[in-house]
Amino acid sequence: xxxxxxxxxxxxxxxxxxxxxxxxxxxxxxxxxxxxxxxxxxxxxxxxxxxxxxxxxxxxxxxxxxxxxxxxxxxxxxxxxxxxxxxxxxxxxxxxxxxxxxxxxxxxxxxxxxxxxxxxxxxxxxxxxxxxxxxxxxxxxxxxxxxxxxxxxxxxxxxxxxxxxxxxxxxxxxxxxxxxxxxxxxxxxxxxxxxxxxxxxxxxxxxxxxxxxxxxxxxxxxxxxxxxxxxxxxxxxxxxxxxxxxxxxxxxxxxxxxxxxxxxxxxxxxxxx
Numbered sequence: 209x210x211x212x213x214x215x216x217x218x219x220x221x222x223x224x225x226x227x228x229x230x231x232x233x234x235x236x237x238x239x240x241x242x243x244x245x246x247x248x249x250x251x252x253x254x255x256x257x258x259x260x261x262x263x264x265x266x267x268x269x270x271x272x273x274x275x276x277x278x279x280x281x282x283x284x285x286x287x288x289x290x291x292x293x294x295x296x297x298x299x300x301x302x303x304x305x306x307x308x309x310x311x312x313x314x315x316x317x318x319x320x321x322x323x324x325x326x327x328x329x330x331x332x333x334x335x336x337x338x339x340x341x342x343x344x345x346x347x348x349x350x351x352x353x354x355x356x357x358x359x360x361x362x363x364x365x366x367x368x369x370x371x372x373x374x375x376x377x378x379x380x381x382x383x384x385x386x387x388x389x390x391x392x393x394x395x396x397x398x399x400x401x402x403x404x405x406x407x408x409x410x411x412x413x414x415x416x417x418x419x420x421x422x423x424x425x426x427x428x429x430x431x432x433x434x435x436x437x438x439x440x441x442x443x444x445x446x447x448x449x450x451x452x453x454x455x456x457x458x459x460x461x462x463x464x465x466x467x468x469x470x471x472x473x474x475x476x477x478x479x480x481x
Contacts, residue, residue, distance in 0.1 A: 210462045211343045213367060216240060216248045218349070218422040219452025223271050225369055225422075226458075227338040227345045228258055232317040235262045235278075236336050236347045239270045242277030248455040256282060260316050263308070263323070264288040265350060266330035267296035279304050287314060287321070291332035310334060324361055327352035329396040337361050342463035346370070349423040352396040354407045362411050367418035367461045369450070370408070372438075373398035374428040382428055392428070401429065401437055409441055418459050422450045 209229065216224040222239030226249070233254070238245065249256055262284060265271055276299050279286050287306045288296070306314075313320045323334040328350045335358065338345045346368040348358060362368060379389055379400075392398050399407075408419060419442065421434050431449045438447045450456050 209340050209342050210460050211338070211340060211345055211367075212254075212458050212460055213345055213369075213418075213420075214252055214254070214458045215369060215420060215422060215450040215456040216245060217452065217455065218369070218450035219424060219426065220270050221426075221452055222273065223349065223423065224274070225347050226252075226254060226259075227319070227347075228254075229318055229340055231258070232260045232319060233258045234316055234319060234321060234338060235259055236338070237265055237271040238262050238274040238278055239272065240274050242274055242281060245274055245278060252455055252458050254458065259284065261285045261287055261306075261314075261321075263321055263336055264292055264296075265326075265335065265347070266328060266333040267292045267298075268330060268350070271350075272296055272298050276300060289332045289334070292330070295331040308334075313339075322361075324357045326350070326358065327355055327396050329391065329394075335361070337365065343367075343461050345461060349399075351399045352394060354399065354403060359407065359411050362407060363413050365413065366415055366463060367420070367459065368416070369420045369422045370404055371399040371423045372401050372404040372421040372429070372434050373423050374400050374425045375430065375433060376400050376402060378430070379425075379428040384427070392425075398423070398425075401434060405437055405441065408438065412445065415463070416445055418446045418448070418461060420448045420450050420456065420459070424449065424452065426452060 214226045223237045224240050225236040287308045313322045320339045322337045326335045335348045344365045346365040349371040435449050
């Protein structure tokens with residue numbers, strides 16, 4: 209079995225990631241408007257009706273702007289922690305709100321979604337791994353540093369949306385105020401090119417086939433630089449740099465070996481039919 213993945217947008221302007229099988233899918237974050245999300249999915253040949261839930265990583269506006277419209281129109285459940293919801297100030301219909309617990313899988317049809325805590329300056333931030341019985345897809349963005357949890361789940365993935373937010377030299381020499389530079393480069397900020405590359409080189413599993421570099425800074429990074437840095441070390445791994453202006457292609461991720469996601473048993477199952 210294969211999973212189909214795409215970045216609908218990736219950057220400080222908006223973030224939205226699609227992961228699905230032939231029957232159902234989920235979105236991780238919904239930073240694009242309803243109209244733009246629909247437009248980009250149509251352009252990729254993806255059906256919004258197959259999306260059965262949205263999982264929210266944290267409450268920053270570039271991750272949640274489209275939530276109310278998408279959820280309301282498609283009666284789509286939104287998986288969001290209580291702390292993230294209360295700090296988001298975004299209107300969601302109560303009957304569509306679902307909570308989740310870190311490292312306890314949520315079943316969405318034939319998919320299983322596992323969240324884990326990450327380091328970021330938000331109320332209750334999480335990263336996600338979306339799986340079927342054979343393939344694990346990671347969505348690891350907005351990370352201050354690659355903690356032990358990030359490394360543990362990274363090692364289990366067949367494909368990863370991995371943050372490579374800033375070039376340390378460009379950030380240091382740029383015109384951002386000192387406090388913003390420290391916020392971005394701090395342990396609760398974002399992952400630099402060097403940090404992401406070290407994670408990739410030291411901890412990538414043999415079965416990793418695709419690396420989608422994500423959430424690049426507009427002012428403190430260069431897509432060509434990121435592509436070169438990672439491609440030089442990629443070997444058989446396909447490297448792609450996600451755009452802040454357009455959707456990526458749809459990638460088909462097939463298992464090189466059976467996936468075993470190390471996590472707790474499911475705590476909830478969304479009934480699709």
